[in-house]
Amino acid sequence: MDIEQHKIPQATAKRLPLYYRFINNLHSQGKQRVSSKELSEAVKVDSATIRRDFSYFGALGKKGYGYNVEYLLSFFRKTLDQDEITKVALIGVGNLGTAFLHYNFMKNNNTKIEYAFDSNADKVGTEIGGVPVKHIDELEDMVKGDITAAILTVPSAAAQGITDRLVQSGVSGILNFTPARITVPEHIRVHHIDLSIELQALVYFLKHYPLEAGEEQEE
Amino acid sequence: MDIEQHKIPQATAKRLPLYYRFINNLHSQGKQRVSSKELSEAVKVDSATIRRDFSYFGALGKKGYGYNVEYLLSFFRKTLDQDEITKVALIGVGNLGTAFLHYNFMKNNNTKIEYAFDSNADKVGTEIGGVPVKHIDELEDMVKGDITAAILTVPSAAAQGITDRLVQSGVSGILNFTPARITVPEHIRVHHIDLSIELQALVYFLKHYPLEAGEEQEE
DNA sequence: GGCAGATTGTGAAAAACTTAACGACTATCT
DNA sequence: AGATAGTCGTTAAGTTTTTCACAATCTGCC
Numbered sequence A, B: 001m002d003i004e005q006h007k008i009p010q011a012t013a014k015r016l017p018l019y020y021r022f023i024n025n026l027h028s029q030g031k032q033r034v035s036s037k038e039l040s041e042a043v044k045v046d047s048a049t050i051r052r053d054f055s056y057f058g059a060l061g062k063k064g065y066g067y068n069v070e071y072l073l074s075f076f077r078k079t080l081d082q083d084e085i086t087k088v089a090l091i092g093v094g095n096l097g098t099a100f101l102h103y104n105f106m107k108n109n110n111t112k113i114e115y116a117f118d119s120n121a122d123k124v125g126t127e128i129g130g131v132p133v134k135h136i137d138e139l140e141d142m143v144k145g146d147i148t149a150a151i152l153t154v155p156s157a158a159a160q161g162i163t164d165r166l167v168q169s170g171v172s173g174i175l176n177f178t179p180a181r182i183t184v185p186e187h188i189r190v191h192h193i194d195l196s197i198e199l200q201a202l203v204y205f206l207k208h209y210p211l212e213a214g215e216e217q218e219e
Numbered sequence C: 001g002g003c004a005g006a007t008t009g010t011g012a013a014a015a016a017c018t019t020a021a022c023g024a025c026t027a028t029c030t
Numbered sequence D: 001a002g003a004t005a006g007t008c009g010t011t012a013a014g015t016t017t018t019t020c021a022c023a024a025t026c027t028g029c030c
Helices: A010-028 A037-044 A045-053 A069-079 A095-107 A138-144 A156-168 A195-208 B010-028 B035-042 B047-054 B069-079 B095-107 B136-143 B156-168 B193-207
Strands: A084-089 A111-118 A131-135 A149-152 A172-177 A189-192 B086-091 B111-118 B130-137 B149-152 B173-176 B189-192
Touching: A010 A037, A010 A069, A010 B193, A037 A045, A084 A095, A084 A138, A084 A156, A084 B193, A095 A111, A095 B095, A111 A138, A131 A138, A149 A156, A149 B047, A149 B193, A156 A172, A172 B173, A189 B193, A195 B010, A195 B086, A195 B095, A195 B111, A195 B149, A195 B173, A195 B189, B010 B035, B010 B047, B010 B069, B010 B130, B010 B156, B035 B047, B069 B130, B086 B095, B086 B136, B086 B156, B095 B111, B111 B136, B130 B136, B136 B156, B149 B156, B156 B173
Parallel strands: A084 A111, A084 A149, A111 A131, A149 A172, A172 A189, B086 B111, B086 B149, B111 B130, B149 B173, B173 B189
Antiparallel strands: none
16 A cells, blocks of 8 residues: 555645645535546646546546545545644744644644744743644654644744754654755655745746746646 | 747746855855855755756856856846846735735845735735735726736635736736635736645655655655 | 866756547436 | 437656766866
């Protein structure tokens, strides 16, 4: 099973949470079935790509019919490990961190932000989006052995220092929102999301890759 | 020139702002020269990829020496259109929007957030990170003919409605932070950044693609 | 001036990803 | 029942991106 999992392309893996959300939506709307074409319009991914993505998990649909929403949903729930909740910590309760705390609380099922950490005494002891805010000094104690991943929304100057402490405390993944490119041991996974770069990249594309009619969007 | 520009792979284009930032850092630190290997360690991109990326713009470096930081910087400044500022609007001054306003003000040189819009009367009339907050009713008037791109940080229920108004008002690109996948005419470019999906994707990778020693990171 | 060592730029290959196309099958209409 | 329209799963082709590997060539030093 784990070996099979490894055959799934990373590009596909990145789209799974997107699919999952939209299938969830469809289910809430009481929709019974959905075709790759319909789904394609909703998530803005080519229908052939969707069929290909789904096929990595076996035959989820029926020819001439489409996909049963109920079945698809239960399948994704299982695949994305909805049952087993991954515990996450958030470091840095600024605007971005706060946004995430509110956001997360409402939407995610397979991850839970257990604690948030900040150095600001005014914030410590409060609760945001249902998540208790702890002092950064408590980081090691709270994280050790319990937390799998961390969301890094601290000022960039603090990024590497906090990262080292997180790694020490045993997290295996970091979602880094700071502009700093952090250095970690090989077995730690880091995903970078850089708001400033995203905006600059969009602008660059606007100037140099004007969309012609009929041209498709990538992301 | 424009035809030449079109040869640059999109993957490369997305890395340019990243390179630019780090070259800027090096320059501030007074560094004279840098090799692709050094830069690779800083930005976490394979050195061969960096050399290939740079080579699309011609021979920027010198064999046996590396790249001259000063020259590289001036080249990137020109290429990323630092001189010609792209005007941007931000819609939705919640936590995420506020984070962006602070962030942007400090860092970007080729883009400027001219206005922010919100429907909350308490926010309208204030200024955040140097950006004036206008009422959402003024959107069309302020944007029309002047603003090239928009950052969408509104609640997802409002996303499509605001999008339509932005398109009407002539923006050509949208950076969409809402979970909704918005529909736009073909000539409008949309980049989606979905915080919730990023977290779920990271968790999925942690579970199914554990990093072995020596394995490289993507993104 | 010449040589050892470093580093680029790039051809070629590999890897990763997307898309087109179609056979096989379903559902529905007449 | 047969015809029609729709849909999946997949093979094969196409495209994009990354990586390897090395000749060319520059630097720095003696």
